[in-house]
Amino acid sequence: MAGAVLAFAGVACGAAPVSRAPPVAPGPPPAALGRKPPLSSPKPVSEAERALLPALQRDVEKLATGIGQRDVDHPWELADAADYLATELEAAGYLLERQGFEVRGGKAVVQNLLVKVSGGRRDDETIVVAAHYDTPPASRGADDNASGAAVLLTVARSLRDAHPDRALRFAFLVNEHEPFAGTGDMGSLRLARRLAAAGDKVTATIALRAVGGTLLRRDDVPATGSRRSKSAPEGVVVSGPPWADPLAARIARLLAKDLNVTLAAPRATEHPLEQDLGVWGFWQAGFPAVLLTRDPGGESSRSVTDDEPPLDYETMARLALSLSSVVLELATANASANDGRWLSPVDL
Numbered sequence: 001m002a003g004a005v006l007a008f009a010g011v012a013c014g015a016a017p018v019s020r021a022p023p024v025a026p027g028p029p030p031a032a033l034g035r036k037p038p039l040s041s042p043k044p045v046s047e048a049e050r051a052l053l054p055a056l057q058r059d060v061e062k063l064a065t066g067i068g069q070r071d072v073d074h075p076w077e078l079a080d081a082a083d084y085l086a087t088e089l090e091a092a093g094y095l096l097e098r099q100g101f102e103v104r105g106g107k108a109v110v111q112n113l114l115v116k117v118s119g120g121r122r123d124d125e126t127i128v129v130a131a132h133y134d135t136p137p138a139s140r141g142a143d144d145n146a147s148g149a150a151v152l153l154t155v156a157r158s159l160r161d162a163h164p165d166r167a168l169r170f171a172f173l174v175n176e177h178e179p180f181a182g183t184g185d186m187g188s189l190r191l192a193r194r195l196a197a198a199g200d201k202v203t204a205t206i207a208l209r210a211v212g213g214t215l216l217r218r219d220d221v222p223a224t225g226s227r228r229s230k231s232a233p234e235g236v237v238v239s240g241p242p243w244a245d246p247l248a249a250r251i252a253r254l255l256a257k258d259l260n261v262t263l264a265a266p267r268a269t270e271h272p273l274e275q276d277l278g279v280w281g282f283w284q285a286g287f288p289a290v291l292l293t294r295d296p297g298g299e300s301s302r303s304v305t306d307d308e309p310p311l312d313y314e315t316m317a318r319l320a321l322s323l324s325s326v327v328l329e330l331a332t333a334n335a336s337a338n339d340g341r342w343l344s345p346v347d348l
Contacts, residue, residue, distance in 0.1 A: 059150035119167035132176035147212030164331030188281025205289035207278030212311030
């Protein structure tokens with residue numbers, strides 16, 4: 001199976017004056033950071049993973065090829081994408097919530113899509129899994145971010161009939177790219193503020209972005225290109241700001257059951273916004289959030305329509321299955337988030 005590189009990152013830069021969440025716990029000790037496990041040969045594709053391939057490919061092709069560029073400058077396409085995602089969620093049995101809002105002085109209306117799986121003993125606590133469905137400029141967005149939306153659809157379908165202790169919310173976000181990135185009209189910030197206003201206690205957020213392919217080193221690649229190739233077999237890199245470390249470490253350990261994981265040193269809290277699309281708004285609202293991506297440098301956001309390589313659907317399928325298990329684990333009552341310690345530091 002083709003390999004993958006995944007990364008988690010939180011962000012705390014802001015355009016609107018919103019108070020940041022204070023650090024809740026120290027990150028893993030230096031001994032646990034930067035530790036790379038031995039790489040093994042890729043596992044063969046399982047029957048469960050193979051069964052997901054047709055739907056993943058169908059969802060990506062519908063968004064990227066059937067619809068194409070999806071942004072406010074292409075309003076019909078953006079609306080078609082929202083309608084497609086809404087139809088798929090309703091077909092899976094969800095009650096859909098469309099969170100519409102006006103942008104550009106009321107000249108355009110866009111929408112986040114949200115569905116919920118009710119929780120049990122801790123229904124007042126919420127695990128959010130999100131992916132944006134709009135595209136970067138001049139791109140049909142196969143990887144950024146039809147791949148993330150397709151994996152999120154797969155996870156949502158698989159967990160529709162779950163019975164978690166904490167509530168689950170699956171969110172498809174709009175306006176994550178320019179010209180709205182880093183503004184009050186960014187979909188993640190709009191959703192996070194609405195959840196905060198409603199009193200939702202969001203204990204963890206996982207955002208998916210560009211999970212379909214990996215990038216080559218770009219030292220000798222022209223700025224207009226976007227070359228990619230296979231990376232270390234099933235490699236996973238996890239990093240984030242200091243107060244995201246316990247959550248990132250928890251997710252890293254759970255994913256390590258299926259993927260090779262490297263727990264990287266914490267990144268600075270201020271870094272390029274384009275690397276953190278999907279989580280930026282949640283950090284501004286003070287929610288714990290990590291980004292899951294195979295493009296940690298944000299290179300896929302600069303790819304153009306004619307420069308988007310085929311996606312690695314086999315790894316996407318493995319990720320979807322593994323992530324479903326991770327989400328359920330985070331949603332169990334004995335996975336305590338009350339004191340900010342999602343997981344004691346681990347040596348991967």
